[in-house]
Amino acid sequence: xxxxxxxxxxxxxxxxxxxxxxxxxxxxxxxxxxxxxxxxxxxxxxxxxxxxxxxxxxxxxxxxxxxxxxxxxxxxxxxxxxxxxxxxxxxxxxxxxxxxxxxxxxxxxxxxxxxxxxxxxxxxxxxxxxxxxxxxxxxxxxxxxxxxxxxxxxxxxxxxxxxxxxxxxxxxxxxxxxxxxxxxxxxxxxxxxxxxxxxxxxxxxxxxxxxxxxxxxxxxxxxxxxxxxxxxxxxxxxxxxxxxxxxxxxxxxxxxxxxxxxxxxxxxxxxxxxxxxxxxxxxxxxxxxxxxxxxxxxxxxxxxxxxxxxxxxxxxxxxxxxxxxxxxxxxxxxxxxxxxxxxxxxxxxxxxxxxxxxxxxxxxxxxxxxxxxxxxxxxxxxxxxxxxxxxxxxxxxxxxxxxxxxxxxxxxxxxxxxxxxxxxxxxxxxxxxxxxxxxxxxxxxxxxxxxxxxxxxxxxx
Numbered sequence: 049x050x051x052x053x054x055x056x057x058x059x060x061x062x063x064x065x066x067x068x069x070x071x072x073x074x075x076x077x078x079x080x081x082x083x084x085x086x087x088x089x090x091x092x093x094x095x096x097x098x099x100x101x102x103x104x105x106x107x108x109x110x111x112x113x114x115x116x117x118x119x120x121x122x123x124x125x126x127x128x129x130x131x132x133x134x135x136x137x138x139x140x141x142x143x144x145x146x147x148x149x150x151x152x153x154x155x156x157x158x159x160x161x162x163x164x165x166x167x168x169x170x171x172x173x174x175x176x177x178x179x180x181x182x183x184x185x186x187x188x189x190x191x192x193x194x195x196x197x198x199x200x201x202x203x204x205x206x207x208x209x210x211x212x213x214x215x216x217x218x219x220x221x222x223x224x225x226x227x228x229x230x231x232x233x234x235x236x237x238x239x240x241x242x243x244x245x246x247x248x249x250x251x252x253x254x255x256x257x258x259x260x261x262x263x264x265x266x267x268x269x270x271x272x273x274x275x276x277x278x279x280x281x282x283x284x285x286x287x288x289x290x291x292x293x294x295x296x297x298x299x300x301x302x303x304x305x306x307x308x309x310x311x312x313x314x315x316x317x318x319x320x321x322x323x324x325x326x327x328x329x330x331x332x333x334x335x336x337x338x339x340x341x342x343x344x345x346x347x348x349x350x351x352x353x354x355x356x357x358x359x360x361x362x363x364x365x366x367x368x369x370x371x372x373x374x375x376x377x378x379x380x381x382x383x384x385x386x387x388x389x390x391x392x393x394x395x396x397x398x399x400x401x402x403x404x405x406x407x408x409x410x411x412x413x414x415x416x417x418x419x420x421x422x423x424x425x426x427x428x429x430x431x432x433x434x435x436x437x438x439x440x441x442x443x444x445x446x447x448x449x450x451x452x453x454x455x456x457x458x459x460x461x462x463x464x465x466x467x468x469x470x471x472x473x474x475x476x477x478x479x480x481x482x483x484x485x486x487x488x489x490x491x492x493x494x495x496x497x498x499x500x501x502x503x504x505x506x507x508x509x
Contacts, residue, residue, distance in 0.1 A: 085149060
């Protein structure tokens, strides 16, 4: 039986150069198990203390998100999984599930010292471990990029949705308003106003459009609307309450209404008031479209600044204040959702600092996103910068629960994360550290309950 198993293992590419006597020793140190479809070999949290070589069949590594399983990797005949010699793997984060009847050679870690005495055999395991690390690292880096893209997309979706919806609403209202305009225009034409009267009406309109409307409380605004509506009803103006709302919004009072009345007789008041109201409503809707368009344009500008589109990836002067604010624009939906206040204090007289802008934006994004996640609702984040001993120092401070002292030295390690499965890959701060190192800088953290400060230090020379 063992000779049959040895011949099968020898046919696998990674064991082709391993002498048969070493493979035979490997088989003798292991046990053979057969599993049936849907059988779970390993569950999340289980200790990983065995190496598994698939001889026949198919098993999968799966993560459970909600009620759904996501396939992370698949292992077929010749593939190794579990704990390999020299691996630091301790426990499982995923399910290892059998997809079809599978035969597996299982070696307990207690037998690894005996395996290590066989040079060619252990060499094949080291190659397998290297391949697994390379594959896993590539996959996790891709996951990190997808998570970053997801955050950016979510930010854009939230931030674009409000102005886009406002534009649609205003466009619909403007269309309805334009449909009613011919009837109001007809009413004005039938008045046969003199040019002096038209000029006087236009002056009232443009004076109000060009004057800052005083800010009123809700009670003051309601009282003013009632006064205007009463005046209009007394003078026989149709739809007095509807008109009063617009006139109050643009700062009219009874004295202003009297000035309009003095332009002509009372018979003209109703069509003139409707025409004035129509002009103000149209102006308001156009202003809303303009404001929404500007917000979209500003957001696109922030994204271009953040992504550094159309720019070569070369060192160039860094406008720190502008870059930080573009990143905050992208994260604005998360900041608003938790009602967090953010103070950015960047001195105007900072010496020129050159860097790879697109990469530094990833640093700000990771640190700010972590700060938002760490902050409580209605929390506070502070970003500041200063120069000291010829270095530029940038500080990101939040007032969350803090980072436990026993893990503060681990947070920059690859794949280390305190977030739940699917929420983080543990590569964010590792990427931050690598980018900072690329700029010959350093990053450090000081944390206690209620205060965490990440400090970046970049040499200015």
